[in-house]
Amino acid sequence: MYNIKEAFYSLQGEGAHAGRPALFCRFTGCNLWSGKEQHRSTAECTFCDTDFVGTDGQNGGRFKTASDLLKHLDTLWPTNKSHKYIVFTGGEPALQLDEALILEAKKRGYTLAIETNGTLPLPKGIDWICVSPKTSKPLVVNQGNELKLVFPQSHLPPSDFEHLAFDHFYLQAMDQAALPNDQQRVDSPQAQTLRYCLQNPQWRLSLQTHKMLGID
Ligand SMILES: C[S@@+](CC[C@H](N)C(=O)[O-])C[C@H]1O[C@@H](n2cnc3c(N)ncnc32)[C@H](O)[C@@H]1O
Ligand SMILES: Nc1nc2[nH]cc(C(=O)O)c2c(=O)[nH]1
Ligand code: SF4
Numbered sequence: 001m002y003n004i005k006e007a008f009y010s011l012q013g014e015g016a017h018a019g020r021p022a023l024f025c026r027f028t029g030c031n032l033w034s035g036k037e038q039h040r041s042t043a044e045c046t047f048c049d050t051d052f053v054g055t056d057g058q059n060g061g062r063f064k065t066a067s068d069l070l071k072h073l074d075t076l077w078p079t080n081k082s083h084k085y086i087v088f089t090g091g092e093p094a095l096q097l098d099e100a101l102i103l104e105a106k107k108r109g110y111t112l113a114i115e116t117n118g119t120l121p122l123p124k125g126i127d128w129i130c131v132s133p134k135t136s137k138p139l140v141v142n143q144g145n146e147l148k149l150v151f152p153q154s155h156l157p158p159s160d161f162e163h164l165a166f167d168h169f170y171l172q173a174m175d176q177a178a179l180p181n182d183q184q185r186v187d188s189p190q191a192q193t194l195r196y197c198l199q200n201p202q203w204r205l206s207l208q209t210h211k212m213l214g215i216d
């Protein structure tokens with residue numbers, strides 16, 4: 001059974017593939033936060049910008065088999081059947097993404113990407129692995145295509161990650177819109193991130209461009 005919060009066709013807004021048309025499949029649930037506001041301040045990940053609870057979002061639902069889910073997702077890819085690209089996200093997609101789903105997506109011609117917090121092992125066959133660290137515990141997924149660290153996180157300096165085997169290193173300015181006012185910073189995360197990249201050119205700036213565009 002696969003539990004899907006929502007699924008939608010949009011542009012990848014973040015990181016190295018920003019601007020690329022993509023189908024997003026957002027799984028329900030995360031291992032670092034319950035998704036309930038009353039648990040946010042004590043969660044392992046406290047700044048999440050996403051509702052991943054339940055299956056009630058657009059095109060969400062519960063799907064018995066990989067084939068059922070892919071059949072559903074494939075209806076959301078527009079008429080032109082080339083350059084098919086799917087981003088598995090969540091919540092934490094590594095809780096549900098398995099080889100059966102990967103094989104089914106490949107059968108339908110998709111290139112596959114994942115957005116993961118890196119704390120859980122991944123199945124084989126994912127074409128683009130983006131790890132976004134949240135805790136100071138050692139990463140289970142410590143190599144991949146893109147390391148995209150939300151910045152700043154006081155307990156996670158970028159220097160802790162720059163030796164890892166990733167092709168691209170991004171700092172993504174933290175969006176604080178979901179946080180209580182007293183936890184918002186005076187010096188904006190965007191300004192801090194910009195400054196850090198200028199001083200440490202291994203790192204590139206990632207902005208959440210979908211939010212600027214007002215799209216999903
Ligand atoms: C909602 S998460 C889901 C995937 C996975 N659980 C993870 O954390 O990577 C998708 C992406 O949004 C980023 N993100 C979450 N909250 C954010 C925020 N407040 N500001 C900027 N990026 C954020 C995450 O770091 C991750 O790269
Ligand atoms: N457009 C768009 N790009 C994204 N890249 C990563 C996202 C995510 O929530 O995982 C995301 C998202 O929610 N929307
Ligand atoms: S790990 Fe990802 S999905 Fe889970 S709470 Fe953090 S940002 Fe949200």
Ligand SMILES: [Mg+2]
Pocket residue numbers: 049050
């Ligand atoms: Mg998002």
